Each structure stands twice: as structure tokens, then as C-alpha cells.
Amino acid sequence: MPDHSSFSKNRHGRFRQSDILRHLFETVVERCLVQGLVGAEGFAVDASLIAADANKQRSVSGAEWSAQEAKENAGRSVQEYLAVLDDAAFGAASPVTPKFVSPSDPAAQWTGAHKGHAFFAYATNYLIDTDHGVILDVEATRAIRQAEVGASRTMIDRTENRFGLKPGYLVADSAYGSADNLAWLVKEKEIAPHIPVFDKSNRTDGTFSRANFNWDGEGDRYICPAGKELVQFRRTYATPRSGITSEGTRLYRASKKDCDACELKQRCCPNAVARKVPRDLNEDARDVARAIAGTPDYERSRHRRKKVEMLFAHLKRILRMARLRLRGPCGARDESLLAATAQNLRRLAKLRPSRLPAAMTA
Ligand code: SF4
Known part of the structure; x- marks a missing residue:
């Protein structure tokens, strides 16, 4: 041994x-x-x-x-x-x-x-x-x-x-x-x-979460519960911008005019002039997992x-x-x-x- x-x-x-x-x-x-x-x-x-x-x-x-x-x-x-x-x-x-x-x-x-x-x-x-x-x-x-x-x-x-x-x-x-x-x-x-999907975007204060906004991939925009569009840019910049934030997301914004006149504002963005929805750069992969x-x-x-x-x-x-x-x-x-x-x-x-x-x- x-x-x-x-x-x-x-x-x-x-x-x-x-x-x-x-x-x-x-x-x-x-x-x-x-x-x-x-x-x-x-x-x-x-x-x-x-x-x-x-x-x-x-x-x-x-x-x-x-x-x-x-x-x-x-x-x-x-x-x-x-x-x-x-x-x-x-x-x-x-x-x-x-x-x-x-x-x-x-x-x-x-x-x-x-x-x-x-x-x-x-x-x-x-x-x-x-x-x-x-x-x-x-x-x-x-x-x-x-x-x-x-x-x-x-x-x-x-x-x-x-x-x-x-x-x-x-x-x-x-x-x-x-x-x-x-x-x-x-x-x-x-x-x-x-x-x-590991997703922290759901809100718990009763206001709309990102899931309440419909993604329109072809139009590169979200459609809000009131039927208005949220887009990244509302004007053309002389120097094109990437629109990517430091957190690796793209921000889609509603127009102030739409939100001011909206009946759903209290349930959407009561403390902001207009609603912003961030979209992760890899949100499309999350959408694949959600569809499965x-x-x-x-x-x-x-x-x-x-x-x-x-x-x-x-x-x-x-x-x-x-x-x-x-x-x-x-x-x-x-x-x-x-x-x-x-x-x-x-x-x-x-x-x-x-x-x-x-x-x-x-
Ligand atoms: S407050 Fe603005 S983003 Fe929210 S539902 Fe109304 S129009 Fe849409």
C-alpha cells in the first residue's frame, strides 16, 4: 500500500x-x-x-x-x-x-x-x-x-x-x-x-411599466397606452447622435404636447413633463425569450x-x-x-x- x-x-x-x-x-x-x-x-x-x-x-x-x-x-x-x-x-x-x-x-x-x-x-x-x-x-x-x-x-x-x-x-x-x-x-x-427574462422595469407605484408600451420595431418607436408615439429623436442633428446612454440603453420620449393633453398622465408620468422609456440595446434578445x-x-x-x-x-x-x-x-x-x-x-x-x-x- x-x-x-x-x-x-x-x-x-x-x-x-x-x-x-x-x-x-x-x-x-x-x-x-x-x-x-x-x-x-x-x-x-x-x-x-x-x-x-x-x-x-x-x-x-x-x-x-x-x-x-x-x-x-x-x-x-x-x-x-x-x-x-x-x-x-x-x-x-x-x-x-x-x-x-x-x-x-x-x-x-x-x-x-x-x-x-x-x-x-x-x-x-x-x-x-x-x-x-x-x-x-x-x-x-x-x-x-x-x-x-x-x-x-x-x-x-x-x-x-x-x-x-x-x-x-x-x-x-x-x-x-x-x-x-x-x-x-x-x-x-x-x-x-x-x-x-430578468427585468426590473416593472413599476410598483401604480404607474405604467414599460410592458404597457408596445414596441414597433419597423418604426423604431414605442406606442403608449394613449396611442401616441415615443421616439428617440424629434429633430435631425447636424452631427448624428448614437442616442446610447451610459447605462447601455436608448431613451424613447413622448412629446410634451401629447402628455400635457393626455387624460392618462397621472397614471403615466405624474412627476415629469413627458414620459421616457429606456430600451436596452439587447432588448430584442429579451423579446425572443418573452415570445418563447x-x-x-x-x-x-x-x-x-x-x-x-x-x-x-x-x-x-x-x-x-x-x-x-x-x-x-x-x-x-x-x-x-x-x-x-x-x-x-x-x-x-x-x-x-x-x-x-x-x-x-x-
Ligand atoms: S402621458 Fe404621454 S406617454 Fe403617457 S399615455 Fe399619455 S400621451 Fe402617452
Whole structure:
């Protein structure tokens, strides 16, 4: 028997350098492909929080912790974090200083996303095929939405490059429904987004929301509930203007004359001279997602999305991976890869015999 230290030395040394765990994971995915368990009609993506091996009592406030100071006497997990400071899945995911940082595992994110007690966590991200729930890719990231959305793109690209698979649709929850992400799916990847639109334009004070204004794409204008038009420009400028605001939107304005004489003004813009409606540069991608929502295909794919949630429930309850045993981004990645490999092997074992010819299973 090898000495116990051989396992950890190999894991930190030659296993990581050779990327053997990813190779193992992808080999199992290939077996699933060969067995016909992946239809690639639709994929589902989601993330789940896994508690990190980091203690709140030993944490410091985010404002006090500095990467520069941590460089001196940095342990392995800190060195790993410093190496991914510019990585979109970790350091570059958000410029916001976290409330607390664990000096022993600074990549772990202090999060209250479970609505209960806040804790240090990583996110494990799964991209699955919705036919049989085979995990096609897995990625460990910081436990924040921006990193999780970035991971979904990384996994879709990697699955296409590695296995030549691109889905007809992607199903996900509203965390993935920003205009920017929908535009990437619709325009760049040509994947139908079965995703609820992330839209904060609904007003709660009783005045008309943007949804009450009808978009006329051909005329490049909105039509208000009173039937008047809202346009970007009401005169021609000697130097043409882009009309794009610093928030990446175009502003459509009603005319003061129309609004002054309008019976609906109190329900529309009681505190402004005329109504303005902003339109995101990628609103057309949002419109594609809105048009898909509510269709029978959408309802079917929403139901199929539950497979990814069931995999996370299995991961935590049966495989007991509610808390990571290893620290640092590489530890989170290794554990996520191993767990996803085990889940795929289980799926392969469960589904494969019924697909083999009777003579081979006898
Ligand atoms: S207030 Fe102006 S924008 Fe609003 S409904 Fe009346 S005319 Fe249309």
C-alpha cells in the first residue's frame, strides 16, 4: 500500500498538472455519448452552493484583507486564489469587496443566498443534457451570479469544442436571464433561451411599466397606452447622435404636447413633463425569450430542468457533498469534477443494460 502522503502529494502535484480529473470526467461523458444517452436537443444549466471549509470566527472583514499582504507567507489555497484573481470565475467576477474574507481560503465567497445564516461557499455549476440528465460539463466558481453566468458560457463553449455538441435550447432560471446573457445565446450561439427574462422595469407605484408600451420595431418607436408615439429623436442633428446612454440603453420620449393633453398622465408620468422609456440595446434578445415563454415547448423544458435540481439534491444528500473537504479554487474544481464523474457513472450503470442487446446482457 502506498503511504497516505503519496495520495495528497500526487493530487497536488502530478494529478493537477496533468488535469487527470477532467480527463476522467470527459472520458465518462464520451461513454455516455457512445451509449446514446445524450440527445443534445436541450441543455439545462444551474449552480448550487457548497459550503467551503472556512470558519467565520477566523475570518477578517473584506476591507482589511489585501491580496498584496497575503502574498507573503501565502499557503497553497491562497496562492491558488492569487493565481485566479483575473479569472472571470473568481477574482474578476465582481469588483465588490466581500463583507468577510477567510484568510485560509480567500476564494470562498461569504454569501447569504440561502436566506438563512450566511456562510463561506463555492458554487458548483452543472451543464446537463435534458434527455437523461447526463452532466456534460462542470465548473467550480465563486458563489455569485456573475461568476455562475460566466461559467454557463464557458461550459457551453467547452462542450461544443470538446464533443461537437450544441443544444437547440438552453433552460435555466431567471439568474441567467439578463439582456446581455440572452443576447449571447440568441445572437452569438443561436440557442433558443428557455429562460425567464430578468427585468426590473416593472413599476410598483401604480404607474405604467414599460410592458404597457408596445414596441414597433419597423418604426423604431414605442406606442403608449394613449396611442401616441415615443421616439428617440424629434429633430435631425447636424452631427448624428448614437442616442446610447451610459447605462447601455436608448431613451424613447413622448412629446410634451401629447402628455400635457393626455387624460392618462397621472397614471403615466405624474412627476415629469413627458414620459421616457429606456430600451436596452439587447432588448430584442429579451423579446425572443418573452415570445418563447408560455409556449408548450417552454412548459416541457421547464419540467425537464428539474433534472439538474435532482442531481444537486443527490450530490448533497446521497454523496454527502454539502461541504467541501479541500480548500482553494483547485480543491473545489477537483471535488466538483469527481462528484460529477460519479453521478455520470451511476447514470451510465442505471441506463446502459436496458440498451444493450439481449445476448450481451444475458
Ligand atoms: S402621458 Fe404621454 S406617454 Fe403617457 S399615455 Fe399619455 S400621451 Fe402617452
